[in-house]
Amino acid sequence: MPHELPKSYEPGAIETRWAEYWVYEKLFSVSTPPAGEARPVFTLLLPPPNVTGRLHMGHMLNQTQMDIIVRWHRMRGFITLWLPGTDHAGIATQMMVERQFAKEGKKRRDLGREKFIERVWEWKKLYGGAIFDQMKRLGASVDWDREYFTMDENLSHAVREVFVRLYEEGLIYRGKYIVNWCPRCETAISDLEVKHEEVAGKLWEIRYPIVGTDEFITVATTRPETMLGDTAIAVNAKDERYTHLHGKKALLPLMHREIPIITDELAQPEFGTGAVKVTPAHDPNDFQAGKRHNLPQIDVMDEHAHMNQNAGAYLGLDRYEARKRVLADLQEQGFLAGEKDYTLALGKCDRCGTVVEPRLSEQWFIKIKPLAQKAIEAVESGEITIVPENYKQIYLNWMNNIYDWCISRQLWWGHRIPAWTCDNCKHVIVAREAPLTCTKCGSTKLEQVSDVLDTWFSSGLLPFTTLGWPEKTRDQAVFYPTTLLITAYEILFFWVARMIMFGCHFMQEHEQDPAIKRASGWADKKNDSVPFRQVYIHALVRDAERQKMSKTKGNVVDPLEVIERFGTDATRFTLAAMAAPGTDIAFNESRTEGYRAFANKIWNAARFMFMNVDRLGFAWGQSPSPALSEAEGAVQPGQSPDSSRPAAGIVGFHTATLEDRWILSRFNRVTEEVNDSLETYRFHEAANRIYDFFWGEFCDWYLELIKHRLISTVGDEARTACGNLVNLFDAALRLLHPFMPFITEEIWQAIYDGKPHLQSVALASYPQVNENQVDLAAETQMAVLQDLIVSVRQLRLDLKVEARVKVPIELFVHDAGTGISIMQNEDAIKRLANVGSITNVEEWRARQAPSRGTSRFDVRVVYERKIDVAAECERLKKELEKIEREFANNQRQLNNEQFLAKAPSNVVEGLRRRAEELIVLIDKTKSKLHELGCK
């Protein structure tokens, strides 16, 4: 029994086996095509997971969608490169390792920079490897020969190159500015890394005495502790309440320092008291005001947000402790004028949740406007398209309101900034490699700046650095721009926007090999500097209660655990089937359970096929899965891969019977729909089409219809049926493969008995529609048959006919065509509805027995058994009501001249046809009610 599959479907064993096979055989490794080879190319960069831990459900959704698209392209004949990698994730990873140290009672500073970094590398080896193992388990068909890590030497080299070039172009500058500072992480963070949270706070009013008078000026503040660093009070020049104080000085309470009263737009008359304290070292707005008025900057806190020596008596206190003390002291000395409830948006560190402190410090920045301009143009002009489209506007809004990007971090883990400070003259040298002497004074005492770069600086370069930049490589000529980026909304600004900015800036000179064909519809694209042509933004995976998954809430669903229980195929299918663009996914295990049942269904259908194949000694090779190199799947140069070709559809399928013509037609239509859906990232649509086709049409109807030919007939008839079955199954497996790669590979390999002409179904061609195989007449005939069979089944249950009993039926057909197609398929009806004989009656005679029908036929089961007449009457009445309602509606429209004049003819035609049907149905239902003697 060579083709026998185990009786029960056990995904675990199958999946690990094929996952290993794909990797071991290097099936997805891509060698760069030589010049002159004209095949279409599809390139996708994996958004590199952080090396901070395990993959979560969001990764799995992301990778499932990418893998579906990637496998689909590969099967359509594209040279398909999917580049995998991981991100060093500077601050996040450093935090994880620090936490590990904290458990050992150690701090990173105890170890020193070098030793600490060694430990992080160990961590990286452990978790980076684990992430790749998990990806293999998901079936991600990446090119494992091209793995990258953002801190690899070649990528680090490119990072230095970019930094130096930007510096030389004047786009990177260094300076002392107010930045977002996390006192726990002890580093600057970018605006994007600050999350605002509304909290109930207070607005305090403080009175400052005016020097030389007994007057006071009252200011409002949410952060009284910063008053210790006040260097002015601002009022609005137009605010008449304070005109008499212009040029006067106020005495800063607690510090006994005289500060000027200045006029500045910073103060808005309608807010608070109209007067505002100015603290240039602790507030970005005040910082700007301070610059305008040449005010001193007095920093009163250290890097831990503890008060420093500038805070006088408050030295050493934590900022909140200091706040309490300041307020108490103000109160005691009579300077506290009031206290109001106030809601404020508190900035917190994205990583650790600590309240961010605006802090004056020396940092490196990217002058962003010139870069943003090109990135705006690339999207506005359509050189890059964003799907769903509403994200385009979000992207543009953000880009248009962008501020300079603080790229330096006071961390240890990351790309160290390629800048050196001269010990002697303090000159700063930015260079690609460590300089030996100071370019200014010649000193050899140089020390590299200790800061590292924001982790997004290096990941923003990946689309070209992974292809060998700054060298001009063949890889770049072939694979850049990448085709597509699939990512989560969360990192649209962090990552996507940065890649666009960097790509457009650094790849201006890029020359793409003109022989390389891209996906269809891109002929009009001119700007080859963009990092990708299209961005697909996918949803967030939430838990079953629609809550965002987070470790702190403890509602994180571990994909591997789900996979363990239901299999990767079922889990992937769940994510695909729920991924309607634009809406988040509430991950619901009952769905996964349902899709495991689907996989089981496929499994058993395959067992049924093999059972017959083996019994009939069906000869192999009659229906080989077409290879990509063969006419069907291969894409010719200049040809769009999705256009239909002569060999599309299913080759060598025999269409002697109605069910064969029907299923072939259905397969082709489903194929077309699936391809169309994938073209527009409508994963859920594609998945549901395949599901409905395989289960609802192929298994429920087709298999049942061909059973007797397989089992009860001999010779050619059975063999033809079996050949069709194998052929169809093969095609269905190819159609399904991108969604459920493992089970399809397992069955496909079994079909070819371990001797496939291709190494994998993943290298076979993806089905394409063949219009000649679409047969609408067969679909209509089949629909009548199905209606009839269902009608009889309903009647059997109404009459409580025992399941095994064959019953005779009385049939009345309304037109000759219906009669002919029913009688041609008499056997099928008898088998599927367990009918003994069919009597075709010339006229429909009244009798007190239930009947069913459509506008094409009426049917009655001949069986002596009392039925619940009242219940049947009730049902019929309800039905009559419904169709009469519809008829009334239908007539209202058909009698409406406006409708007839304006509605398209096919709609009017449809309604007319329906009207005829409804008249028949109403008439019949009424006579049935009469037959049964209902009131």
Next chain:
RNA sequence: GGGCGGUUAGCUCAGUUGGUUAGAGCGCCUGCCUUACAAGCAGGAGGUCGCAGGUUCGAGUCCUGCACUGCCCACCA
């Protein structure tokens, strides 16, 4: 303070350009171990599409307002 999305069956969700009778899975009810599958088969019940207006021959679908809900962005003390 700005912007975006959601509200459809008991639950979770589909429903592309407005067009004939609004769908699926799960759950529920009834009957079946029919030799591929009980993770299954056959049949069934269940919805005034959040509310109020409007546009239209025609609205779940478009417009306006409202309610509830979720998210993102934001250097006004």
